[in-house]
Amino acid sequence: MRLALFGATGGTGAQLLAQALTAGHQVTAVVRDPARVARPAPTGPGSTGASDALTLVPGDVLDPGAWAHALAGQDAVLSCLGSTDRRHPTTVYSQGTRNILGAMRGAGVGRLLCLSSAGLEIAPGTPLPQRLVTRLVVQRLYRHGYADMARMEALVKESDIDWTVVRPPMLTDGPPRRRYRTAVDGPPADGKPLSRADLADYLLTRVDDRSTWRTVVEIAG
Structure with missing residues (x-):
């Protein structure tokens, strides 16, 4: 597939870029500083390997x-x-996604997967200790980012494309296990932290999964 990637220099984005190239996809990464992206080494003269599959x-x-x-x-x-x-308040999620949606419409691209956060909402039935930590600590600490993520999700849901919003929990730098649990419009039971590598694996393997289209998916380890 031909994939456009935003956020390739972040923790999850870097994992996603590496996994997409390893899987043989053609990736176009939009980045503010291309020097921060490590290009894969060519595999030989006239190579059509990962290095040739990446456009910055x-x-x-x-x-x-x-x-x-x-x-x-x-x-x-x-x-x-x-x-x-x-x-400080940010608009990178909402205005950035608004710009992406506009460019997608202009280019005739109909599939979008984007990251939000599991901390954005507190699901009914959440144990009281977890509810208090989320509301009094997590949501206050990330209030500006969460406010903008909420605006982003609203924009995506109002669009006419085939979107998937993925809400991960606390992320780690652990290795990929390719074992995770998901739920639509609510958290998986007994959710645990998830590695960025596994989050990237989920995103990549759901690009053409129609069952995830126009859904908010929460994922956990």
Whole structure:
């Protein structure tokens, strides 16, 4: 497949990029600083291996004029956008995704997978200790990011594309196990932290999974 990737320099995005190239996909990564992306080594003269399958497009997701053309001919878009600034409001999720959706419409691309967060909502039946930690600690600490993720999810749900919003729990740098649990519109029972490698595996293997289209999927280890 031909995949466009946003957020390739983040933890999950880097894992997704590596796994997509290993699986033989053609990847176009839109990044602000291409030097931060480690290109795979060519496999030999005239190689058609992973190095040749990666196209880096310099650009900021908030400025679609620099990269919108790169979505032409793509089969799907995967967004691992993120912000490390917890102190100030952000629009990288909502405005960035608005720009992605606009570019997708212009290019005729109809499939989007994007990351949100399991901490965005507290599901009914959540044990009181977990409910208190989420509400009083997690949601306060990430309040700016969560507010913008909520705006992003609303934009995606209002669109006419085949979208999947994936809400992961706390993420780790552990190795891929390819064992995870998912639930639609609610958390998996007894959810545990998940490795970024496993989150990337889920995203990549669900690109053409119609059962996930137009759903919010929560995932856990």
